Amino acid sequence: MNADRHVAVVTPWYPDPQVTYAGAFVKAQVEAVAGGCSDLDVYHLKSWPVGEAGAPLDANPEVLDLHARLLARADAPLATAGGAVLHRVPTLTPRDTAWITHSDASARWLRTFLGGRPLDAPIVHAHVPITGGWAALENAAPDARVYMTEHSSFLADLLDQPAARARYEQVLERADGFFVVGEPLHDLIAATFPRFADKLEYIANPIDFRTARAEAPRSLRxxxxxxxxxxxxxxxxxxxxxxxxxxxxxxxxxxxxxxxxxxxxxxxxxxxxxxxxxxxxxxxxxxxxxxxxxxxxxxxxxxxxxxxxxxxxxxxxxxxxxxxxxxxxxxxxxxxxxxxxxxxxxxxxxxxxxxxxxxxxxxxxxxxxxxxxxxxxxxxxxYSYETVAERHFEVWDREGRR
Amino acid sequence: MRIVFVAPKSAWRQALAAESRAAADAGHAVRVVAEENPDWDLTPLDERVEVRWTGATKVSAPEPAFIAVFLRKIPLGVLRAVGRGPLHGPADRLSRWWRRTVLGPLKRRRWPETKRLREAHRRDAVAAAVAAGDFDWLVLHEPQAVELGVHWLPRLLDERPELVTTFSFEPRAEAARER
Incomplete structure (x- = not known):
């Protein structure tokens, strides 16, 4: 691992034993960049819905108090791709479809998990800005640089919610770098927030090119x-x-x-x-x-x-x-x-x-x-692991050189 | 160690099966508090795992006697009798229609009460499974484990601060580094 890069990845999506393909591209990113980092910690903020449908998160304070107590004593760093360390942070969320409440919950439970201290990595890369991105911004150290990648297929629905849209604009404003994985997302965000259009950059999901078939298919059957x-x-x-x-x-x-x-x-x-x-x-x-x-x-x-x-x-x-x-x-x-x-x-x-x-x-x-x-x-x-890793390093290092 | 997985709704069966098996593979004595579901056939629990079923899905709010007799037993009994003859097809279809349009809404109306009863049943089942305190590691495997935990867990944590609590059983970073 490279001694100069200490990175935290904050994400609502990451494979787990229940859904092994959820957020597989985030795990691929971790695997791609891990070799170039001195330390790489992944914080997986998986949504844990609680309470009655439509009830606010704080409807049952006893549940929140118990969860806070459990988070404080449950940090069992797990092994993940490329020698990185994975922290599962179950994120209690209300059973609603308002993205603003999920955004708030993500920041809240990461803060609780960290015991109120900021993330100790000077580079933080988040996935899914409305939840992972906001949690990263709210928990990064004051001098840390926070980057984020948008992948969400539900972004148009999210931006239809006024509170979530306002939060998204804040995230765009505060992020040190904002990346999208494809043109549809670029076009949607640029059209919704024209003043941030120049801030948007592309970054690809890494793909494994290490194995190829021995022979080309003879027919397309x-x-x-x-x-x-x-x-x-x-x-x-x-x-x-x-x-x-x-x-x-x-x-x-x-x-x-x-x-x-x-x-x-x-x-x-x-x-x-x-x-x-x-x-x-x-x-x-x-x-x-x-x-x-x-x-x-x-x-x-x-x-x-x-x-x-x-x-x-x-x-x-x-x-x-x-x-x-x-x-x-x-x-x-x-x-x-x-x-x-x-x-x-x-x-x-x-x-x-x-x-x-x-x-x-x-x-x-x-x-x-x-x-x-x-x-x-x-x-x-x-899109190879090497190319995508280099792209991340270029982004992370260029700000550090300024 | 003696590990208890608390999964009163068993929302994440595949993970529960995989993690409890991994715990048994690692030499731990494993108990799972889980809910019955036909889908367990797709992701069976390891035979080394001791399972305490909650039995909550068998609990339902009782049907009022009038409905049970006049809207269920009698009409469905008549249709069953008619269905033994040449009108088998129409009687079958009518029976399905009756269940869907007459009994279905009545059952849905009882759902909040059924839900409340099942919740109480799950809470009691979890409390019974952990009552002996014969474990040193608790895995709170799903949101409902935390929600139901408010009834018994805070006191247990006060009494046994050394108790290990986690949200999953997965390979630890230090173990991976040692390999």
């Missing part, structure tokens, strides 16, 4: 989706498009990695469409399994309506697997300039024939008129 089973990911649309393509080629298969409330409905839909025997529902998969899954399929298919970045698209290409991806925001940016090399982009449309046509066009020109290896190398230069 084994489809893979890695996505939560929710409305935004449009898996129903994928199933219908898959059915239409399979009518032409009965050897097609589809693997769905991911889980969600829609799973029973989607399993029923696969049966109704007559493709149940060709569709495998894997449920949630551990992030460590994703590269292997990507490498054991022929085509990564993404049907999302909206994405802030597009981690899985880069993961697919990192494994050497061509992609068929909706123009959902983050993915457009990721594949800009290498669309035809990487595979095919298609417009977000409710008509499954749009995806069918895109697949047929890609199948027609694959592999001769694609160059997945070239796309992979270009993405490696932007």
């Amino acid at each position: 084994r489809w893979l989706s890695v996505a939560a089973l929710n409305e935004r990911k449009r898996i129903d649309y994928l199933l219908e498009a898959f059915r239409r393509c399979r009518a032409d080629d009965p050897e097609l298969t589809l693997t769905l990695a991911g889980d969600g409330k829609l799973r029973p409905a989607l399993e029923a839909l696969a049966a109704d469409l007559g493709v149940a025997d060709a569709v495998a529902f894997l449920g949630s998969v551990d992030p460590s399994e994703v590269p292997g899954l990507m490498a054991s399929h022929d085509l990564f298919v993404h049907t999302s309506r909206h994405e802030t970045f597009g981690v899985v698209v880069v993961e697919a290409l990192a494994a050497g697997t061509p992609v068929l991806v909706s123009r959902c925001g983050g993915s457009d940016q990721v594949l800009r300039g290498i669309e035809s090399e990487a595979g095919r982009l298609y417009d977000v449309d409710d008509d499954p024939d749009v995806l069918v046509a895109a697949y047929l066009e890609l199948r027609e020109r694959y592999p001769e008129k694609t160059d997945v290896d070239a796309a992979r190398e270009l993405l490696r230069a932007k």
